[in-house]
Amino acid sequence: MLETIKLSKSFKGKKAVQDVNLYLDSGESVGLLGPNGAGKSTTISMISSLIKPTAGEIKLNGVNIINNPEQIRRILGVVPQELALYEALSAYENLKFFGSIYKIRGNELDKSIQRALEIVGLQDRQKDLVKTFSGGMKRRVNIAAALLHHPKILILDEPTVGIDPQSRNHILETVRMLNKNEGTTVMYTSHYMEEVEQLCDRLYIMDHGEIIASGTKGELLSILSTEDTIKVQLSKMDDRFVTQVKSIEGVRKVEAANTNLKIIAKKGINLVSELVYLSEQHHIQLINFHTENPSLEDVFLHLTGRTLRD
Amino acid sequence: MKSVMWAQLMKDKRNPLFILLFIAASIVATILFAGGIQTPTMVAVFSEEENAPEIEEKWHELLNVDSSFQFEIVTPEKAREDVMNGVIDVAVNVTETDYQIVIASELPTVSFVQQHVEKVFQREAQFRALEEAKGDKNVRSKMNSYLKNAPIQIEAKGLDGEGLPNFNLGTQLLFAFVFLVAMFMLGLKVNNVTNDKVSGVWNRMILSPIRKTGMYSGYILYTFLITMFQVIVVLILFKYVMNYEVGDNLGLILLIASFFVFSMISIAMLITGFVKTPEQFYSIYPSVIPLIPLVSGAYMMPGTISNPVLMFIADLFPMSHAMDAIMSVVFYDAGLRDVMMSLLLMLLIGVIAMGLGINLIERRNQ
Numbered sequence: 001m002l003e004t005i006k007l008s009k010s011f012k013g014k015k016a017v018q019d020v021n022l023y024l025d026s027g028e029s030v031g032l033l034g035p036n037g038a039g040k041s042t043t044i045s046m047i048s049s050l051i052k053p054t055a056g057e058i059k060l061n062g063v064n065i066i067n068n069p070e071q072i073r074r075i076l077g078v079v080p081q082e083l084a085l086y087e088a089l090s091a092y093e094n095l096k097f098f099g100s101i102y103k104i105r106g107n108e109l110d111k112s113i114q115r116a117l118e119i120v121g122l123q124d125r126q127k128d129l130v131k132t133f134s135g136g137m138k139r140r141v142n143i144a145a146a147l148l149h150h151p152k153i154l155i156l157d158e159p160t161v162g163i164d165p166q167s168r169n170h171i172l173e174t175v176r177m178l179n180k181n182e183g184t185t186v187m188y189t190s191h192y193m194e195e196v197e198q199l200c201d202r203l204y205i206m207d208h209g210e211i212i213a214s215g216t217k218g219e220l221l222s223i224l225s226t227e228d229t230i231k232v233q234l235s236k237m238d239d240r241f242v243t244q245v246k247s248i249e250g251v252r253k254v255e256a257a258n259t260n261l262k263i264i265a266k267k268g269i270n271l272v273s274e275l276v277y278l279s280e281q282h283h284i285q286l287i288n289f290h291t292e293n294p295s296l297e298d299v300f301l302h303l304t305g306r307t308l309r310d
Numbered sequence: 311m312k313s314v315m316w317a318q319l320m321k322d323k324r325n326p327l328f329i330l331l332f333i334a335a336s337i338v339a340t341i342l343f344a345g346g347i348q349t350p351t352m353v354a355v356f357s358e359e360e361n362a363p364e365i366e367e368k369w370h371e372l373l374n375v376d377s378s379f380q381f382e383i384v385t386p387e388k389a390r391e392d393v394m395n396g397v398i399d400v401a402v403n404v405t406e407t408d409y410q411i412v413i414a415s416e417l418p419t420v421s422f423v424q425q426h427v428e429k430v431f432q433r434e435a436q437f438r439a440l441e442e443a444k445g446d447k448n449v450r451s452k453m454n455s456y457l458k459n460a461p462i463q464i465e466a467k468g469l470d471g472e473g474l475p476n477f478n479l480g481t482q483l484l485f486a487f488v489f490l491v492a493m494f495m496l497g498l499k500v501n502n503v504t505n506d507k508v509s510g511v512w513n514r515m516i517l518s519p520i521r522k523t524g525m526y527s528g529y530i531l532y533t534f535l536i537t538m539f540q541v542i543v544v545l546i547l548f549k550y551v552m553n554y555e556v557g558d559n560l561g562l563i564l565l566i567a568s569f570f571v572f573s574m575i576s577i578a579m580l581i582t583g584f585v586k587t588p589e590q591f592y593s594i595y596p597s598v599i600p601l602i603p604l605v606s607g608a609y610m611m612p613g614t615i616s617n618p619v620l621m622f623i624a625d626l627f628p629m630s631h632a633m634d635a636i637m638s639v640v641f642y643d644a645g646l647r648d649v650m651m652s653l654l655l656m657l658l659i660g661v662i663a664m665g666l667g668i669n670l671i672e673r674r675n676q
């Protein structure tokens with residue numbers, strides 16, 4: 001339904017997004033995962049026609065829409081990363097305003113508002129001013145404001161940043177419901193791997209403005225099928241020890257945090273004896289040792305050498 | 311456009327104190343600095359010459375032509391005492407042809423009084439010079455009768471101090487403060503454009519079917535209406551409740567004010583075009599605005615500013631044109647035709663600034 005071809009954007013010569021190819025099929029739920037500054041918001045802004053790409057195409061049902069964005073705007077709901085609301089107004093008044101700019105009027109407007117409020121679970125607080133809301137409730141109004149015109153495609157840009165786990169679950173549940181029950185096509189960006197993992201059928205991993213991997217969760221994890229992730233807890237941390245672990249044959253990456261080590265190594269090599277030998281040399285005890293099932297976090301680590309939250 | 315205006319109005323309805331504060335600011339500033347217009351500044355006149363009563367009487371009459379100041383003859387001792395004790399701000403010690411100002415401290419009123427006295431004495435000196443040169447004792451009355459029938463009445467009255475019995479610096483200051491406060495108010499409202507751009511509300515509007523022209527005109531028209539509301543309330547309070555002199559032709563005055571407000575909204579939009587955040591606007595706008603009445607000479611007697619550079623700068627802002635027009639309506643009974651030029655200049659400034667401003671704002675989006 002919607003696809004981008006070699007989509008690129010530079011700000012004053014600095015590349016923010018480069019050659020991004022992605023697509024969205026009707027009814028899908030697609031994740032865009034990447035650390036801060038990866039270019040997720042810029043990509044979304046281009047897709048939603050808020051900024052013009054430096055190069056590339058955006059096609060809606062095969063038609064390039066960069067120079068006539070009205071078509072996509074009509075079927076698109078965008079939940080921006082920032083809280084695009086009037087804090088001094090009530091939830092209801094905010095929605096009334098955002099509905100009225102979509103030319104929804106009178107009875108129909110009121111019905112749309114009540115439906116949107118119901119979806120995000122704020123019907124009983126609609127008369128309260130947004131500035132009295134918690135962070136999570138504000139995020140929910142932010143979502144409701146994008147639902148008033150019944151969009152076919154809903155794009156959410158980090159809708160759970162900085163809120164409590166309960167609100168976060170509520171929002172994830174809402175998005176899942178919109179996708180599964182209402183048939184809304186969803187594009188969800190986040191730098192929380194768990195969210196995208198839970199919610200999305202398919203995902204794109206973005207870093208430094210480029211898509212570095214894409215596919216279903218299973219497909220992405222299979223990238224790691226040749227690797228094991230081993231977690232080790234030590235009695236103390238020692239840099240020379242870490243350096244030596246890194247130089248063990250078959251070890252691809254080592255991450256150190258406090259007294260914990262995360263080691264990614266070629267499948268099947270026998271690390272245990274090597275680690276025991278090295279730790280004795282450095283007078284370090286191995287407190288805990290286990291092999292983990294790889295997660296998308298590990299995929300990211302594998303692809304970039306960094307964690308998502310760096 | 312209506313939706314945008316509705317949202318702005320709802321926000322202000324939640325915060326009516328804000329507008330009341332602006333109305334109060336106009337009134338308080340005027341009372342503080344214009345010193346209560348109905349009670350003109352008292353100035354003592356005295357002389358220590360031999361024929362003091364005669365000299366005092368002559369200057370007393372010549373000086374008392376302006377309802378801003380009330381000159382009163384007192385004894386030299388009382389004058390000095392009153393100035394020392396702060397009962398009055400200024401006293402004038404007059405001689406046959408010259409004067410000396412007696413003050414205790416540099417109050418704002420002092421320079422107004424001094425400007426006025428200086429003008430009267432200079433004019434008298436000119437008459438004397440003419441009389442001496444021509445040996446004609448009737449120069450003064452000839453001059454006056456010529457001026458009464460002069461082809462351009464406003465200028466003629468300006469030349470002759472006795473022809474402007476109504477001029478009142480207090481009234482001028484009143485309008486200067488009303489406009490100053492209006493400029494702050496409209497600036498804050500125009501800054502909502504930047505606020506909404508930063509918050510993302512602007513982007514929501516871009517994505518909606520609402521037109522760009524509808525968006526801009528929503529903000530501009532709302533700012534215009536709310537600022538005019540404030541100006542109208544303040545002027546009505548001054549005129550009917552506090553009985554200040556604001557002229558008889560309130561309709562024409564409000565027309566001039568509306569051109570001024572539109573023109574300043576455009577300048578605020580132009581500044582908006584240069585800033586990225588509402589905070590940047592707050593750091594630029596309030597430091598520029600108070601300078602406008604200063605260079606426009608709105609706080610001083612007309613004609614005080616003669617530096618051509620300052621006058622040129624003042625002409626770039628609508629305030630000098632608005633003040634010119636208002637003063638000629640209030641004091642010289644000017645009609646719509648007389649102030650047309652000022653109105654057109656304000657319109658021109660407004661259209662140019664608005665065009666540039668919106669252009670800059672749009673360019674920032676890419």
Ligand SMILES: Nc1ncnc2c1ncn2[C@@H]1O[C@H](COP(=O)(O)OP(=O)(O)O)[C@@H](O)[C@H]1O
Nearest residue numbers: 011015016034035036037038039040041042043
């Ligand atoms: N308007 C802009 N002007 C200049 N640089 C920008 C602008 N918007 C984004 N960038 C830069 O582009 C890169 C990607 O930003 P963004 O798309 O916001 O990333 P993300 O949403 O993944 O955190 C960052 O380096 C950011 O600094």
Ligand SMILES: [Mg+2]
Nearest residue numbers: 040041042081
């Ligand atoms: Mg972002």
